[in-house]
Amino acid sequence: MKFACSICLLVLLLVSGMDAELQCSPCSEEYLMLFQERTSTDYSILYNSIADPLHATTVCFFARDYPDESSSTTVDSQCVYSYAIAESNNEFNFCLAPQIRVLINGNRRDVGFGVEDDDWHHYCFTWSDVNGDYAFYIDGVSVSSGAGFVRDGHISSGGTTVIGQDQDSVGGDFVAAQAYVGDLTQVNVWNKVLSESDIQAQASTCYISEGTQVIKWSQFKDKVQGGVVLMRP
Numbered sequence: 001m002k003f004a005c006s007i008c009l010l011v012l013l014l015v016s017g018m019d020a021e022l023q024c025s026p027c028s029e030e031y032l033m034l035f036q037e038r039t040s041t042d043y044s045i046l047y048n049s050i051a052d053p054l055h056a057t058t059v060c061f062f063a064r065d066y067p068d069e070s071s072s073t074t075v076d077s078q079c080v081y082s083y084a085i086a087e088s089n090n091e092f093n094f095c096l097a098p099q100i101r102v103l104i105n106g107n108r109r110d111v112g113f114g115v116e117d118d119d120w121h122h123y124c125f126t127w128s129d130v131n132g133d134y135a136f137y138i139d140g141v142s143v144s145s146g147a148g149f150v151r152d153g154h155i156s157s158g159g160t161t162v163i164g165q166d167q168d169s170v171g172g173d174f175v176a177a178q179a180y181v182g183d184l185t186q187v188n189v190w191n192k193v194l195s196e197s198d199i200q201a202q203a204s205t206c207y208i209s210e211g212t213q214v215i216k217w218s219q220f221k222d223k224v225q226g227g228v229v230l231m232r233p
């Protein structure tokens with residue numbers, strides 16, 4: 001992955017005392033969210049975040065686990081993305097530990113391994129109700145795929161999206177052990193399956209065709225709660 005590191009020196013100069021925690025952002029034009037504490041009170045929340053049911057979707061983001069988080073022996077789900085409706089608090093989730101995994105309608109698929117280092121990585125998951133085809137990508141490479149996952153189903157509209165926590169009720173019932181701890185940028189959701197080449201372009205250059213998402217990263221920055229640190233480019 002190519003990192004755009006032009007802002008790193010400036011960032012390091014501006015944030016004294018945090019130097020050891022910072023690495024170059026993969027997306028020099030985009031703000032970062034830093035989830036620095038294992039707590040149930042740090043998150044960003046969007047209500048009524050999907051207008052129409054999703055019969056296909058892609059969710060992607062860049063994440064950098066903090067050292068020792070992913071190898072922690074405590075229960076640690078590292079839930080980056082959680083979408084809940086009244087009938088299903090796990091309508092659509094994407095968590096990184098103990099295995100990189102997704103839930104749709106409460107049904108689970110995972111890649112069989114967790115995050116193995118504390119570097120930035122680009123994560124994507126694609127799904128379609130046609131055959132229930134799905135795929136996980138890490139750094140633009142498909143690492144796990146299959147069929148029959150929520151075949152002919154959908155992700156319901158009108159739910160609430162939370163970044164950084166797993167919802168066990170709509171907009172709440174967070175558990176610190178399931179929180180994401182690390183840096184995050186460019187969480188986006190589409191209502192279609194992105195092509196492998198689109199995902200590779202995102203992973204390598206952070207390029208996203210603007211206006212194509214159903215949930216955009218820019219929507220989250222004014223919805224932050226608790227101690228999440230926003231770092232602007």
Ligand SMILES: [Ca+2]
Nearest residue numbers: 166167168178
């Ligand atoms: Ca939970």
Ligand SMILES: [Ca+2]
Nearest residue numbers: 089166167168
């Ligand atoms: Ca849940």
